[in-house]
Amino acid sequence: MLNLFTRPFRQPQPDLAGLGAGFIALPLTKGCTVPAGCFAVLANREGHTRRLSEGARAAILEGESAWCVHPGPYQCELLPFAAAPEIGLRVAFAIDTPDPRETQQRFDLYLASEGEAQVALGGFVASLEAALQRELAQGNLELPPCTTFEEWNAFRTGFNQLLYTRFGVMVDDCVPVDLGASRDMAALLSARLALQPVPAAALSPKQEAFDAAQEDAKALRRLFLELPGLMCGWRLAILPGDCAAFRHHQELLRRLDLVSLSVGTMPALELAAPGQMLPGAEQLRRARHSRRAAAALDEAWALLARMKLSDAAMVPLLLEEADRIVANLECDCAARREVAA
Structure with a gap:
């Protein structure tokens, strides 16, 4: 006769395929072990968060959401100016390590307040790009043509601080790149026209x-x-x-x-x-x-x-x-x- 009480219960590991490549964070289930090279972020309904290091067992409390996060590094290409898709920045970034001076890490707050069940790298990069474009459009950051070393250093300082304060990521490297050869300008313009929003005042509630x-x-x-x-x-x-x-x-x-x-x-x-x-x-x-x-x-x-x-x-x-x-x-x-x- 099979005695079920003598058999150890093993929680199957969640599917974390793509973590560290196409995804920054994926959902973690109760009782699973945090994989090597990753950490877990747990957040309750009130937004309080805590981290678990690799190898820890995810003891998820009632009402908590849990993510398995790969810190990177990641690489992406950002467009600083929406009207100039040939000008790009190749950026390497990573999720910041815990700062003992902070009661809550900024990336953990991002997960608790904005994070979906899965945090895709593409969507996260789009948020980084939108934040950069807004600061440049408002004149809070400057990236003029023929940028001097002093201007570039000032831009990098502001850019690094922006991403750290807003998203909790550290910029490892940032270099300008020419994306003209790799972008289909006609397709980009057509897509931009198709996505151009109609003013809300011109729309009825049903439209x-x-x-x-x-x-x-x-x-x-x-x-x-x-x-x-x-x-x-x-x-x-x-x-x-x-x-x-x-x-x-x-x-x-x-x-x-x-x-x-x-x-x-x-x-x-x-x-x-x-x-x-x-x-x-x-x-x-x-x-x-x-x-x-x-x-x-x-x-x-x-x-x-x-x-x-x-x-x-x-x-x-x-x-x-x-x-x-x-x-x-x-x-x-x-x-x-x-x-x-």
Whole structure:
């Protein structure tokens, strides 16, 4: 007679094919062992994260999500200017090792707030590229033609800090490359025209192709989990030297704290009042404001990267930029709470 109690139970290892190549992170199941050369990130519903090193058994608690992460290195090609697809940057990067000075690693927060079940390398690189293009378009980073060594070093410093602050990755190498010979310009232009968004004002609620519930939930989760870490970063990264700047800085943090409170008490997307459904057009409007607030959050992380590299002379300009970003967050979060436009 077979005695089941004497047989050791072995949890089958999850399928991690492509990890470290096409995927940065893949889901990990309970009881599995973290493979060699990888680490695991576990996050609960509140966004608290913890790491497990290689060889550890994944003791996943109820309500936790777990990823097996390969730190790299990875290599990709980024387009710094969307209008110039022949100009590229060949970038080698890796996921940062744990910093004992931080209570939560930035890449772990990225997984908890933005990570899907699988984090594909292509999607992650697209996020890196979008962050780079936005900073160049706004003039916060500069990469002029015939860049000098001093200009290149300044760009590299800002670029490295941007990716570390926003995504928790370390840039190992970055060199300019000519992609003209490897890109089909006609196909790129045709694809860009096909993907060119139509202004939302020109679309009816039925024509607008976006899942309001999904986009709203993703944006609000990001705001709920990332705003506390952002406030902590702003509080430590900039130290105003005079009383007026100090009061301005404290007022910005107070307003940002109220935004965080507003996000934590945000009403459900589909409800105008308890038991009263909101029309579909108003749900779309609410979701658009959620997405705009998430875009302002991206700008806030990029501003934090600049704060860490700035000197005292830049404090007034940084505070003005912070004022604009906080005002956008306040406006969009308030509009998200409104029942009607």
